[in-house]
Amino acid sequence: MTDCLADPHLRYSAATHPGGGPREIVILGSTGSIGTQAIDLVLANPDRFTVTALSAAGGRVDLLAEQAHRLDVRTVAVARADKEAELREALAARYGTRPLPEVLAGPEAATELARSRCHTVLNGITGSIGLAPTLAALEAGRTLALANKESLIVGGPLVKAVAKPGQIIPVDSEHAAIFQALLGGTRAEIRKLVVTASGGPFRGRTKAELASVTPQDALAHPTWSMGPVITVNSATLVNKGLEVIEAHLLYDIPFERIEVVVHPQSYVHSMVEFTDGSTLAQATPPDMRGPIAIGLGWPDRVPDAAPAFDWSKASTWEFFPLDDEAFPSVGLARHVGALGGTAPAVFNAANEECVDAFLSGQLPFNGIVDTVAEVVAEHGTPASGTRLSVPDVLQAETWARARARELAARAAARSTHATSEARA
Template sequence: MADNGRVEPTPARDVVILGSTGSIGTQALDIAARNPGRFRVAALAAGGGNPGLLARQAAEFGVPVVAVADPDAVPAVLAACEEEFSRTDRGDSREHRVPEVLAGADAVCQLATWPCDVVLNGVTGAAGLRATLAALDAGRTLALANKESLIIGGPLVTSRAKRGQIVPVDSEHSTIAQCLRAGRDSEVRRLILTASGGPFRGWAKDKLAGVTPQQALAHPTWSMGPLVTVNSATLVNKGLEVIEAEALFGFGLDRIDVVVHPQSIVHSMVEFADGATIIQASPPDMRIPIALGMAWPERVAGAAPGLDWTSAASWTFEPLDEQAFPAVALAREAARLGGTAPAVYNGANEACVADFLAGRISFPRIVDTVARIVSEHEGTSPTGVTTLDDVLGVDAWARARARELNR
């Protein structure tokens, strides 16, 4: 507080964005562009599949370095950067400098340790684990949108994180972190994750056999990448979030519930011992949890439009149909097994989603195959803190086994 009673402006934070061309990354950059006094983009990393967009981002934010996970993408990224920087060069006094382009998984990890205040990990899938560990080991605050890091890494991640070092960006876990401010952990009765139910909410199990990839990718409320969208349709995403919630907040699986909320306005809840339930409600706009993740524990004004309280609206809640959608129960079983079982759940699922999108297997076959592979792995999963090689080895085995079963 300044001597005149006014609140001092918040210092700008330097942010490294991993997965900059994906859904999370592009929305994070939108927030940064609209709040130049709050955020400076220090570096960008992406897969390399969209070199034009990465080049435009690099030029807009003037980053000195970018990384691409795919080394084969480097020539296209360099060419796009040369073209973009030449096109945007206004002939002023600023030095025209194309950013350095690093390549490979190690390059993405290198940027996770780049000098900055916050690393936003928006990498999709298990590939984000190495970057998560690198950011934590470097002492960076980690705004974590890559839930798979905690799913497959588990104690490997949490044992390295200092208190408060991981800030969740998933809307559900961001909500829980906000709601937990209302009381002490000892006062919490249970966490309640909300699920939209996806595009097939209310469908009978036998009807799901005919689901097409196009139908599965048509989410009713959220705009996300293909893997997350299909995971939402199968409810695997909610299963992953149950495992993530246990790792993040330290409450047992018996104190983490799931309820279906089709409107996606209430993003989760915390019920306290006295019967009070604290909720967080906002439109289904990921810019709100992304902005909060980058600025935690402060909020960013105007991150996204709020709810319209002048119009009538109804919010409904219903139980999860675990017979038609067994993915959450399966995730609980993997979490109870512990060790590398959650990594098997995640890796097998990612391989099965790819096979489904390619038309090689049916929609119900995704979870059926994951269940079989988790069962095959049961009893062989090491307990306690595993090594990165253990995790990646099991992840590779689960993917290979899924491809074998899906032939």
């Protein structure tokens, strides 16, 4: 699989600290779920890892300063320039008379960190703003532990143009699972990839039954604890659509050979079916520390990184086909992925705006994917993947966000008008 971005058979050699010692890590998005769990893993394995730099958006400055102090990092970055003074004060309160780490601030700060001296960059930023840091880390020759799926999805051709085979280690649980299962065979022996989905909180409901669900209903995920956007994406199964596109880009497998199956227990994180009929599944209890450890430590495994199954206890694992009528997002994502160019960026950006509209009460649940589909259709023929540039992606996203907001506001106005007429 020498043409794959994520190839477990290859051992990409990133630049290492000249003095040897623990592997140097830069963590982007350190105050989020992925970042905080990665820090726990580093602190539990000081002989294996050391963190040289951290970045965060700026919403949790005190936590960022605490992390920097605990890890004794060289550099701390915050995306919001207006939070720089607050960050410096928080650092000073913890460091006392000790020298403070270097502080970077502004929207380019994380990208600058991604180029800094280290072995591995963990990109745990949420959203397509992670594209520039992803490209910077790859261009600088770092190993990229990728949790920011959006950067690959919106900038697929750009990432593929600069990434060397094996340079990306996927941190999504599904793609970390495929990555490990692929060790069981050669590229020619792969029949299909099987991406598992928990089904979210609405598994088994029809499209009509989904019409009246609330944001509170959608945020009640049965097996995973995640941020609100990712949790709603799990409820609509947009996250599975994004993961299908990601699998296609990471492993260079055609869309027709990537299947989604619903697995409510979330024990099997994904599977690879080989041409002889064998299927290899990667399974652990639902816990992101395992995939994070693969991303930071590959090709070595980190002992006791995550809990294992107690095989002395009975358990039941179930698998169901995907209901494409109730959850059309996966089919839409396949269409978008096949279009390529700026279409995935439009899909992702429109979805983020529609999720916000749903959470604020502007859109009904089914309106999320319906509106995204309308924006994708209006977008028409995307810019060619061979000529794709970062400005192309940003322009497409800007248009998609604006159009999605317009359609959501129009839907909200129609709903308000209909309610007023019904009361009259």
